[in-house]
Amino acid sequence: MENKYLFNYLLQLGDNSLILGHRLSEWCGHGPILEVDMALTNIALDLFGQARNYFQYAAQVENKGRTEDDLAMLRDVREFKNVLLVEQPNEDFAYTILRQFFFDAFHFSFLQELQHSNDEQLSAIAQKSLKEVTYHLKYSSDWVIRLGDGTEISHEKIQNAVNDLWMYMGELCEENETDKEMTSLGIGVDLNDIQGTVTQKIKEILQEATLNIPESTWNQSGGKNGKHTEHLGFILSELQWMQRTYPNMKW
Amino acid sequence: MNIDHQHIYDLLEQVPDPEVPALSIMDLGIVRNVELKNNTAEITITPTYTGCPAMDMIEVNIKAVLQENGIESNIKSVLSPPWTTDWLTEKGKQKLKEFGIAPPVAKTFDKLSLSQEERLVQCPICESSNTKMISQFGSTACKSLFKCNNCLEPFDYFKCH
Numbered sequence: 001m002e003n004k005y006l007f008n009y010l011l012q013l014g015d016n017s018l019i020l021g022h023r024l025s026e027w028c029g030h031g032p033i034l035e036v037d038m039a040l041t042n043i044a045l046d047l048f049g050q051a052r053n054y055f056q057y058a059a060q061v062e063n064k065g066r067t068e069d070d071l072a073m074l075r076d077v078r079e080f081k082n083v084l085l086v087e088q089p090n091e092d093f094a095y096t097i098l099r100q101f102f103f104d105a106f107h108f109s110f111l112q113e114l115q116h117s118n119d120e121q122l123s124a125i126a127q128k129s130l131k132e133v134t135y136h137l138k139y140s141s142d143w144v145i146r147l148g149d150g151t152e153i154s155h156e157k158i159q160n161a162v163n164d165l166w167m168y169m170g171e172l173c174e175e176n177e178t179d180k181e182m183t184s185l186g187i188g189v190d191l192n193d194i195q196g197t198v199t200q201k202i203k204e205i206l207q208e209a210t211l212n213i214p215e216s217t218w219n220q221s222g223g224k225n226g227k228h229t230e231h232l233g234f235i236l237s238e239l240q241w242m243q244r245t246y247p248n249m250k251w
Numbered sequence: 252m253n254i255d256h257q258h259i260y261d262l263l264e265q266v267p268d269p270e271v272p273a274l275s276i277m278d279l280g281i282v283r284n285v286e287l288k289n290n291t292a293e294i295t296i297t298p299t300y301t302g303c304p305a306m307d308m309i310e311v312n313i314k315a316v317l318q319e320n321g322i323e324s325n326i327k328s329v330l331s332p333p334w335t336t337d338w339l340t341e342k343g344k345q346k347l348k349e350f351g352i353a354p355p356v357a358k359t360f361d362k363l364s365l366s367q368e369e370r371l372v373q374c375p376i377c378e379s380s381n382t383k384m385i386s387q388f389g390s391t392a393c394k395s396l397f398k399c400n401n402c403l404e405p406f407d408y409f410k411c412h
């Protein structure tokens with residue numbers, strides 16, 4: 001039983017990285033300036049690397065002969081366990097940066113705790129990933145401040161993103177059955193413990209960016225349990241197209 | 252055939268980092284251990300960045316160089332302890348500079364020093380410290396993009412990690 005929970009936990013973490021990485025990779029060749037293009041794709045690359053680590057481990061835990069590639073390329077929408085935030089479309093640059101910032105703020109605190117997991121492999125992945133995510137958080141924070149405290153247009157665009165994406169924030173620190181089981185075994189992160197730090201970080205940066213924090217407390221969740229927004233299906237049809245059309249093809 | 256540790260380390264010195272070929276994988280500090288078991292070299296390496304596409308190529312290159320010298324090898328990749336730029340050798344830092352890439356300034360990665368770090372980077376061309384970061388993310392995962400306010404040249408900086 002424990003293995004089933006650990007397997008699902010690894011998918012939750014791996015799917016967050018894979019799907020957000022895919023979203024960022026959509027900017028490749030389309031960034032507003034070359035430096036931004038390179039930064040977003042570099043962050044995507046880090047996230048894909050992290051996803052690989054989680055999926056390799058998940059494949060080993062499941063022990064049914066599936067590989068990391070099978071897990072990424074041959075699962076259906078309802079089997080994906082990423083949070084809804086990461087599958088939201090890029091829209092514009094402000095939107096992409098804000099989505100990234102919300103996730104980075106969570107991801108950073110999460111990995112800091114996951115380093116102390118009593119599962120050796122998870123702890124190793126967390127230590128490694130945290131170094132990369134430190135740079136991600138710095139990057140997205142800087143841009144949120146720059147856009148929010150920038151021109152009238154940049155302020156308006158990123159404020160719209162804050163208002164739209166706010167309802168996906170709650171899910172980041174919302175526990176499901178898998179989280180609870182993993183926390184009780186000392187493997188996973190107690191999301192209640194990091195919620196305060198995450199919220200604090202987000203409020204601090206939004207304030208510095210002169211952005212309004214929405215009053216709404218309505219949260220939309222479901223992703224971690226396989227219930228997604230309509231966007232994920234479109235992502236998967238692009239992401240998985242090659243393996244579905246030409247099964248077992250190798251690069 | 253008589254093989255020893257030193258011989259293998261010497262051969263590994265010949266394996267370049269595919270992205271910064273001025274550096275060998277020994278300079279980079281990613282070789283964590285070499286063991287000999289029944290004439291097979293067991294080599295443990297650690298990735299620089301989790302998504303670094305050069306890692307697969309490095310494994311292939313290590314195997315190839317050793318095989319050319321009649322040594323079979325197994326390569327194992329470990330994540331912990333995570334690689335840090337502190338493991339770059341002094342020789343490696345010198346080579347980076349000669350290659351036109353500013354070597355990492357701070358010892359030990361410290362998230363609090365991310366912004367201080369920027370102020371200490373020296374231009375690899377004219378050695379001025381009057382430099383400015385253009386982008387935290389450069390041409391590869393391990394580099395940031397800088398420009399020199401003194402000689403006006405842009406340059407790569409091998410960032411602390």
Ligand SMILES: [Zn+2]
Pocket residue numbers: 374375376377378379399400401402403404
């Ligand atoms: Zn200069």
